[in-house]
Amino acid sequence: MSNTIQSVRGMNDCLPDAADTWQAFEGIVRDWLRRYGYRELRTPILEHTGLFKRAIGEVTDIVEKEMYTFVDELNGESLTLRPEGTASSVRAVIQHNLLYDGGKRLFYIGPMFRHERPQRGRYRQFHQVGVEALGFAGPDTDAELIVMCADLWRTLGISPTLQLNTLGDYASRHRHRQKLVAYFEAHQDVLDEDSKRRLHSNPLRILDSKNPAMQALNDAAPKLMDELDDAARAHFDALQALLRANGIAYEINPRLVRGLDYYNRTVFEWVTDQLGAQGTVCAGGRYDGLIEQLGGKPAPAAGFAVGIERLLALMEAAGTPLASPVPSAYICHAGDAAVAFAGQGASALREAGLAAVLHCGGGSFKSQMKKADASRARYAVIIGDDEAVARQVTLKPLRSTAEQTRVELPLAIDYLKNTTT
Ligand code: HAM
Numbered sequence: 001m002s003n004t005i006q007s008v009r010g011m012n013d014c015l016p017d018a019a020d021t022w023q024a025f026e027g028i029v030r031d032w033l034r035r036y037g038y039r040e041l042r043t044p045i046l047e048h049t050g051l052f053k054r055a056i057g058e059v060t061d062i063v064e065k066e067m068y069t070f071v072d073e074l075n076g077e078s079l080t081l082r083p084e085g086t087a088s089s090v091r092a093v094i095q096h097n098l099l100y101d102g103g104k105r106l107f108y109i110g111p112m113f114r115h116e117r118p119q120r121g122r123y124r125q126f127h128q129v130g131v132e133a134l135g136f137a138g139p140d141t142d143a144e145l146i147v148m149c150a151d152l153w154r155t156l157g158i159s160p161t162l163q164l165n166t167l168g169d170y171a172s173r174h175r176h177r178q179k180l181v182a183y184f185e186a187h188q189d190v191l192d193e194d195s196k197r198r199l200h201s202n203p204l205r206i207l208d209s210k211n212p213a214m215q216a217l218n219d220a221a222p223k224l225m226d227e228l229d230d231a232a233r234a235h236f237d238a239l240q241a242l243l244r245a246n247g248i249a250y251e252i253n254p255r256l257v258r259g260l261d262y263y264n265r266t267v268f269e270w271v272t273d274q275l276g277a278q279g280t281v282c283a284g285g286r287y288d289g290l291i292e293q294l295g296g297k298p299a300p301a302a303g304f305a306v307g308i309e310r311l312l313a314l315m316e317a318a319g320t321p322l323a324s325p326v327p328s329a330y331i332c333h334a335g336d337a338a339v340a341f342a343g344q345g346a347s348a349l350r351e352a353g354l355a356a357v358l359h360c361g362g363g364s365f366k367s368q369m370k371k372a373d374a375s376r377a378r379y380a381v382i383i384g385d386d387e388a389v390a391r392q393v394t395l396k397p398l399r400s401t402a403e404q405t406r407v408e409l410p411l412a413i414d415y416l417k418n419t420t421t
Contacts, residue, residue: 026109029109041106045081047091049080051087051088059205060259062084062114083113083114084130085128086305089108090296107130108129109130110127112128121277121279126307128308132303138235146250146268149162149282150246158320162268162269167224167258177203184199192213195214202261235266258285262289262290266285268284282304328416329380330372330375332383337388338388341391359372373398381412391408393409395407
């Protein structure tokens, strides 16, 4: 094994059993998004590095230390593997003038890349379902985003809890920031190294510190809630009223500030205590300034992203299985006449919409039956020269104790289509 090449640390293969689960999950998710009127946007995985620096913020963990950035040696451009999908979505919306006739509801599903320390629930290549509602200003949109999350959790049989906060608008954030800097400056002696570094660049992130020695200081820090202006407060109140009207429980967490700089007003996270340290399965909020900041005509926006690996882990913890498809039939055959009829039989089954695996590689019926069993197929369709001459097949149930029967091919197809066992 020592000289074999392994996958890159923190980047996982998705093997067929897992891929079945992912496909079933994506099917549910695509149907959910369709029902809410969201349409897919597919953007490149590589973008110009400047996009993420401008959108996410220079003084964020992602931009400072987690991006896979490299210089394209052919033309000297700095490129980055996307660490998230909001920046790319906004770039594409501006580039193609998608908001020319009003707001757009968009989604994306795909891999994101962050050079974090891998651990359970945290990977260097991970996957998100991202949902972005662009061009909508009201709290009804924030509510729609949260309501649709709750709807998905119900379908998936999981129950993460909702944490909610408002960051206010840019003016109130600015006022709060000044008060915060003054407060932390007065308590320099308690600040850890990370916080000292952030004091003038991004003081809000100090509140996010996981360092227990900083907790008391953070608890007593000036609250953004106290600086909210009337419009932001009304927005937050209206959102809460809509959540209550939809029967959605939430907890206001004034410490929720998020790790990306583009947010204003509403921010939220869906969290669980069932996954250890990486308990946030979905996160998002409003980012009314980002479109303008990236050079577009000013327009409000809000969205969220679900971490697929974490969500699937939560579903596993909750014991919600996702059905994985199995073939209806594994076709075993032996004899010169049988091989031709088996091929025709396989085609007929597939034309009828059934999944049929045609045995390849010869061998005895006994060894073929072992392969049939391993294929997870519901039935073995057995064809010897006898059956071939009579244009019949023997149907042998592989997952029940029912008797095998010998029937004409069209009858076998009807039977396989109409039985679920
Ligand atoms: P985020 O909080 O950075 O937000 O990521 C969203 C979700 O992606 C997290 O809650 C988590 O479930 C998952 N995630 C993040 N990093 C990792 C990782 N290293 N391994 C596994 N899962 C991870 C955003 O990305 C924003 N773009 C969300 C958004 C969309 N806001 C507005 N629109």
